[in-house]
Amino acid sequence: MKNSLINQSFVNARKENRPALLTYSVAGDNTKKRSLEILKSLSEYADICELGFPHNTPIADGGQIQTSAYRAIKNGIKINDVFSIVSNFKKIKKNKPIILMGYYNMVYQYNENKFISKCKKAKVDGLIIVDLPYPENKVFAAKCKKNNINFIQLISPTTSKLRLKKIVSDSHDMIYYISMLSTTGGKLKVSAKEIIKQYQKIKNQNKSKNVVIGFGITEKTIKSLKKADGLVVGSAICKEITRSIKKRQNTVTNVINLVKKLKNKIK
């Protein structure tokens, strides 16, 4: 998928001598309309936007993202709404890549093929399915590729050497490295040096793959990982949304300020 928007975003960031910034927010948090506005404002600074389709039994998410997900579900978000948020977003930002992220049961209930064709229609660029690891994801990943959708493989500190090789060779344009043993939103408990060392092992397998690092990335930690192809910030954004709602402040403005700061740290 050489000409994918995802690939292009990394090329652009590299030209500017910085890592790509990837943001994660939850579709429907805290309303459908608001989450679209948040997505639009995030995309002013983010190179790639990840959009979560919320599940009520998320086995790999920490408190911040859970809170966002439960809030979105409570406010009535449905899978079809997620697709329409993406469609509407793409109408005005057609070159900004969108990656949908979620749990397999939602895809399974929707029907894999139907889900993929909906993604295609909405112009979704990539998919992360948290609980569909390699090699179980082979068939699904191949279907995505056939439809020009990037299936994004995850690698973690526990991934063995042999497995890492296989995953990299099966991956598409982007690979997601989980920085530490943690659910999303955990405090970074490994040194930046150690994370970059692991990251480098993946890069060494295949330099042409874009490898992003996620989990535990905040305003405080983002700079230390600048070397990576891309950095994902999720929980910090969800946390800011929660904080803004509690303080009855404007979520959109506050989130914009946060990504602006994040972006400045890696320029």
Added chain:
Amino acid sequence: MKIKKNIPLIDQHDKFGFWGGKFGGNFIPETLKKPIEDLTDKFEKLRKDQNFLKKRDFYFKNYIGSPTSFTKLENLSDHLNGAQIWAKVVSEANGGAHKIYNATVHALICRAMGKKYIIGDTGAGYAGKMLSMAAKKFGLKCKIFMGAKDIKRQKPNCDAMKKNGAEIVPVYSGSQTLVDAVSECMRYWVSNCDNTHMCVGSTVGPNIFVKICGWSTAQISKELKTQIKQKFKKIPKKLKLINCVGGGSSAYGFWSEFIDYDKNHIELIGVEAGGPKKSLLHAAPLSRNAKIGILHGAASYVCQNNEGQIHETESISAGLDYPGVSPIHCFLKDTKRAKYTYATDEEALSAYQLVTKFEKLNPSLEPSHAFAEAIKIAPKLSKDTIIVVNSCGDAKKDRDILIERLGGNL
């Protein structure tokens, strides 16, 4: 889809961990791939290791107190005036329920893997209580995840966990019951899998946890088979084995030795939680035809909406109050080897009253669901039909609920 003979059901999965090609599997985050692979390798070695088996048998006998008794409920049978009702009194096991088998085996595995910390989920509090006991016995540090609603309604078991030195982590998300406890426990494991062993409290979760749990509770039917042969000289012509089903560990353990028999000879009946009579909520994915979905790392019939969001459940019995069920039971259902039905809260309560009125037995609300079915069908059956109910838990933990619901009629 077909069950093979002479192979334990826990081993009848394909290389991806699916029973019948579609139930079970490993829907897990990447981080857990390695720890699960390590655990799988270790377990496959240990189950062939004579020393480990000797150790297991030693603790089953001297610590758990196997075998538990098998006894006829004479008065209840007379009263119902139909099939004979027998009970396998698994609640005699140390701690008061079948959960001790799985907990003991997990503690032994944890030791064998050189880990010092063990974590587990619990609903009724028995899985947690037993894990805290086993942890104490084998010198492990223990954390138990439990829904805040369950902490309130199963206090006696929480007291026991604390006494054994375990930390109870209350879970406030979702319905604050077992489903949320399992999720939170799995999340904790994702973050701590390098030094911590996870025990799943029933035959649910990623493939290996179904296997370890089923392998452990299978002790129940091994004992029962011997006991039935002793009492009846041979296996009776019409035998029905009735068991409550939450995750399904007690039912699988009760049935495993009998699965190869013809269903017209030995009938296997699972009873799920139907919830309050007038409520739309229940915890009966098998008997009320839920669709297949993915929950806690495995595919099974799951109470869920058509988007794949997991439904809240409702049952008077915390141990059965779970939206999913073991992939093994889905397999038994689809192959028609076992039959699944449900009992409502009210039916379980009246069964409890009837059993305790006639017998010196105090089954908790979970097995009371199984008794409800036995009481329902026994009068219509011939006297040479033998019904065995697994009385797999003791009602001490349910004291507050029973007083509240039955008051002076207790």
